[in-house]
Amino acid sequence: MKSYADQPQEIRQLVEPDRVHRDVYLSPELFALEQQHLFANTWTFIAHASQLPQPGDYITLDIAGRSLLVIRQADASIRVLYNRCAHKGAKVAGEDCGNAGKFLRCPYHAWTYKLDGAPLAVPLKSGYEGTGLKQCESGRGMTALQHVEVYRDFVFVKLNDGGPDFKAYFGDALDAIDNMVDRSPTGQLQVEGGVLRNVIHCNWKMYLENINDTVHPVSTHESAVHAAQKVWTGQPEGSPKPMSMEQILPFGASYDFFDSMGGRVYANGHSLLGVNFSIHSGYEPPPDYVAAMVAAHGETRTREVLDHSPQNAVLFPSLAVKGSPLAIRVIRPLGVDRTLIEAWSFRAMGAPDLLFERALTYNRLVFSPMSVVAHDDAHLFETIQDGLRSPGNEWVSLHRGFDPAEIGQSTITTNGTNELLMRNQFRAWSHYMTLDMKEAS
Ligand code: FES
Ligand SMILES: [Fe+2]
Structure with missing residues (x-):
């Protein structure tokens, strides 16, 4: 493996417009440089x-x-x-x-x-x-x-003096936090129900890019979806759908569904997946909740908040927000091949208990180490961490939907299966890794 210390040029070459070099996931030296540069120059959720x-x-x-x-x-x-x-x-x-x-x-x-x-x-x-x-x-x-x-009770830090200030760094990506906080009629969220921690033997960027990967559920989560379908099929017409079914069955959506949901990238690696709708759009808001929301926020803002249920918003590099199930994931790199994922549930103050139950159920079904979904992903990330060492191809493809015109643009709205959301993360990675490195003269 090459040496990257004080080599900003070499580091930038790891991120090509439509692919990344495997060293970004494998090199212990790059991991140490991320600690020193990337995580110090960017705003981290704490x-x-x-x-x-x-x-x-x-x-x-x-x-x-x-x-x-x-x-x-x-x-x-x-x-x-x-x-x-x-x-x-x-x-x-x-x-x-x-x-x-x-x-x-x-x-x-x-x-x-x-x-x-x-x-x-x-x-x-x-x-x-x-x-x-x-x-x-x-x-x-x-x-x-x-x-x-x-910011609205979400605490962030930046360790270094350099880099953009908070508002400039996140920009409109903060709408995802607004959407989640405004789901409370009192404008307050409360962490409750403990935290689910999962240590995965993979590089943290594999996890972060997968949050924007809409092509994998059809194959990766096939067995979980089939199991749910088996349980649910044949239930008498009009049977009340259990919360677990409401949450797992949409994972079986088609490529077309995931493509049509739409995605958006912002400057600095942030993104919004599910601009138009998502697997969370079907969660019915209870009528007394809607009434409390309208009383607090007015009709227009209530509709804006409740009709917008994105799949995931990524606030690069440490936070993923799911507004509708009131859940967040926090990404904590522990080593080049070890990543801690924390899943937290929120109670929206002033909202019925049902919403909090949805948050807890979603996190336990989908993100807990014992869930029927998370281990599908964890298994694959761990095989990638091993597989990338194979000779013959040192690159990881991010070609899907690539358009040279996307380079240099800050906000782009696109189709939901475009790997632009991942390319955008790596462009930010390359920028913040090298921001405070001395250029070779
Ligand atoms: S009092 Fe803290 S190290 Fe001595
Ligand atoms: Fe997954």
Whole structure:
């Protein structure tokens, strides 16, 4: 395998207009460079504000090898700190989530910090008199991230100073978040029902591109659909359709259905699949829910929100949103061939329980490691991770629907089976990987 460190030109050559080189999935060195460049130059989803209802509530997580602490402040704002003690670097918060109380205390030598990371106290204070502690980084407390955006309770960070600001980076792709949040008559979502975590032995980009792959369900999920059809066929006319059937049967839609649903790409790798309709369009909104929505948002906005049920919106590179089933997937790369997928369910506040049940049922049926759908995909991703090592062809084809005129355009609406949505991700990948690399002179 080639070396790519400080070789922006070599990295760009991995992404051709209509295909990508296998090294983007296989090279451990490129994975390390992604941590250093791609995930630092782009906006990453880290949490939903409803995970932190009270002052002092926190969660910890790793993004691109950096340990982060997301914490609710006394004034209700949300701060993100590097989870690193200013003394010797211990993780100040050790749990995945919890409540810090009124201040943070390092478990090693008990240095304490205000909830915003400012230094509060150190034991044996007199021992620091006359030393340079206060004047140096260690005296300034925990470091806060500068680029944090809370958009309608979705918390994003950018680790580096470079790259576009939040609004410029996501642009109209944020409509997907608006659509989901506005499904609540009170304009509030609440994370509930826990998280489903699935570690897949594949490169994270395989997962991300599959979110936009409308050609695979017909073959990949054939057995799950057949099983559902077998159970459902022969039921007496007018039998109430169980929620699981309502959700699984549409996976058996035709190529024509998936093509007609339409897709859209935005600048910076984002996309919307199911511009016209999707497998979620058939979920009936209960009448009392529609009435509550109209009372809150008015007739026009209610129709706009409920009539628009895209299959998936990708907010590159870390988040996939499903508005109608009120579910999100979060993509967390762990290694070049290991990816953590988290599936979270939302309750739309002020909406009937049925909607929340749909979210839970969908995530369990489709994204849980024990689901009848996710393992079809996981199995194939793992065979791809192996298969790509074979000699004879170093490239992965993304030719379907390629049109040279698409290059350089920011927003394009196209047919649902066009691999443009994947090409668009790789163009963003190439751009943000090399954005802050020195060009060879
Ligand atoms: S490392 Fe935190 S107090 Fe020493
Ligand atoms: Fe799939």
